[in-house]
Amino acid sequence: MSTIETDVHADFRATVRKIATERIAPHAADVDEQERFPEEAWQAIVEADLAGLAHPERLGGSGADLLSQVIAVEEIAAACMTTSHVLLVNWAGTSTILSHGSEELQELVVPQVASGQAGAGWCLTEPTAGSDVAGLTTTATKVDGGWRLNGLKRFISNAPWGAWFAVLARTGESSHGVFIVHRDDPGLSFGPHERKMGLRGSPTADVVLDDCFVPDVRVVGDPAQGYRYIMGELNGSRALIAAQALGVAQGAFDAALAYTSERSQFGQPVARFQMVRGMVADMAVRLASARALLYEAVALIEAGHPDARARAAMAKLLCSDNAMSVTTDAVQLFGGYGYIRDYPVERMMRDAKITQIYEGTNQIQRTLIAKAAYAAAGAA
Numbered sequence: 001m002s003t004i005e006t007d008v009h010a011d012f013r014a015t016v017r018k019i020a021t022e023r024i025a026p027h028a029a030d031v032d033e034q035e036r037f038p039e040e041a042w043q044a045i046v047e048a049d050l051a052g053l054a055h056p057e058r059l060g061g062s063g064a065d066l067l068s069q070v071i072a073v074e075e076i077a078a079a080c081m082t083t084s085h086v087l088l089v090n091w092a093g094t095s096t097i098l099s100h101g102s103e104e105l106q107e108l109v110v111p112q113v114a115s116g117q118a119g120a121g122w123c124l125t126e127p128t129a130g131s132d133v134a135g136l137t138t139t140a141t142k143v144d145g146g147w148r149l150n151g152l153k154r155f156i157s158n159a160p161w162g163a164w165f166a167v168l169a170r171t172g173e174s175s176h177g178v179f180i181v182h183r184d185d186p187g188l189s190f191g192p193h194e195r196k197m198g199l200r201g202s203p204t205a206d207v208v209l210d211d212c213f214v215p216d217v218r219v220v221g222d223p224a225q226g227y228r229y230i231m232g233e234l235n236g237s238r239a240l241i242a243a244q245a246l247g248v249a250q251g252a253f254d255a256a257l258a259y260t261s262e263r264s265q266f267g268q269p270v271a272r273f274q275m276v277r278g279m280v281a282d283m284a285v286r287l288a289s290a291r292a293l294l295y296e297a298v299a300l301i302e303a304g305h306p307d308a309r310a311r312a313a314m315a316k317l318l319c320s321d322n323a324m325s326v327t328t329d330a331v332q333l334f335g336g337y338g339y340i341r342d343y344p345v346e347r348m349m350r351d352a353k354i355t356q357i358y359e360g361t362n363q364i365q366r367t368l369i370a371k372a373a374y375a376a377a378g379a380a
């Protein structure tokens with residue numbers, strides 16, 4: 001338990017861990033192998049009322065704080081990172097609606113997502129605009145009663161499974177809006193399922209907008225402020241990706257502890273060898289330091305502290321870099337069996353890689369962190 005985790009958080013963690021162990025982990029390998037949606041896990045999440053953790057009670061959610069969301073994502077990712085991604089992307093997809101959407105829009109979309117009846121996602125990336133989000137070319141043009149959207153969004157998580165997607169589109173030379181599209185809207189279609197290194201059960205596809213009409217009621221707030229709205233959600237979403245990275249690393253670490261205690265060579269458990277213990281110690285330090293930084297970032301985000309942005313970037317960076325290191329070491333500690341798909345650690349290593357790439361690559365996080373450091377020093 002961490003210093004900011006209360007007894008309530010600890011109880012909640014135990015509850016989610018039980019669900020993850022009993023109902024999510026048993027299907028993780030098959031979900032990966034078949035590259036299929038994690039149906040059984042999603043059912044368990046819906047039955048446990050976890051789908052609406054990030055949504056307020058008045059809209060059918062449970063109004064949990066960010067630390068509880070982080071804990072849920074961590075515990076689920078330790079069992080199946082794909083499932084954790086489906087869940088947290090639902091929250092990202094509805095985040096701007098909660099922060100800036102009209103009551104009518106909130107009531108239209110959020111209860112469906114909070115109950116688990118519908119999925120959501122958000123569409124920022126385009127073929128020629130990834131790290132440079134502001135360089136996007138998807139347009140929204142004002143027409144009678146709404147807007148017409150044209151463009152192509154790339155690598156969209158939860159597409160085509162989700163029903164609702166928040167699309168960032170250009171509304172002027174230097175203005176952007178967030179528009180909520182529905183899967184059945186005329187003019188909206190999906191590209192084929194991307195075949196990925198890891199996170200294979202998480203749906204990922206292009207979202208194609210061909211003169212797609214979006215009624216005025218589905219515009220989030222001011223159609224000139226969309227870029228600012230999205231940037232405002234990134235602290236929370238980066239904390240959740242950090243939690244996902246931490247979770248998959250913890251899952252690999254726990255598996256490595258169990259395996260090295262069981263596996264014998266030279267007449268004794270390999271856990272007795274000093275070099276193995278040295279690796280285990282380094283892995284434990286990477287997990288503890290990543291968790292401490294993440295929970296501090298969560299506290300700053302919840303408090304609306306000015307350092308929250310840089311600290312969330314640091315947490316995303318450290319948790320994901322450490323996840324790559326810890327999962328790679330876990331494979332090493334399994335020896336040849338670590339490289340075989342019958343054991344979970346090779347999947348965890350493949351899954352971990354994406355956490356260094358999405359929600360702003362780790363180079364972009366370093367750029368943000370350095371900028372904040374220079375600003376704090378009053379330098380360029």
Ligand SMILES: Cc1cc2nc3c(=O)[nH]c(=O)nc-3n(C[C@H](O)[C@H](O)[C@H](O)COP(=O)(O)OP(=O)(O)OC[C@H]3O[C@@H](n4cnc5c(N)ncnc54)[C@H](O)[C@@H]3O)c2cc1C
Pocket residue numbers: 089121122123124125129130131132154155156157158196199204354357358359360361362363364367
């Ligand atoms: C599985 C998966 C799921 C995803 N889900 C979503 C989603 O749901 N919604 C969504 O909108 N997007 C999603 N993405 C997109 C993801 O966020 C982008 O891939 C990511 O932001 C990087 O953009 P890019 O791929 O265009 O890489 P690029 O921006 O082309 O970067 C290429 C390389 O250049 C480096 N680089 C770029 N600019 C700089 C710079 N200024 N300084 C230093 N280095 C730099 C990058 O770090 C990287 O190493 C997803 C991607 C994947 C693979």
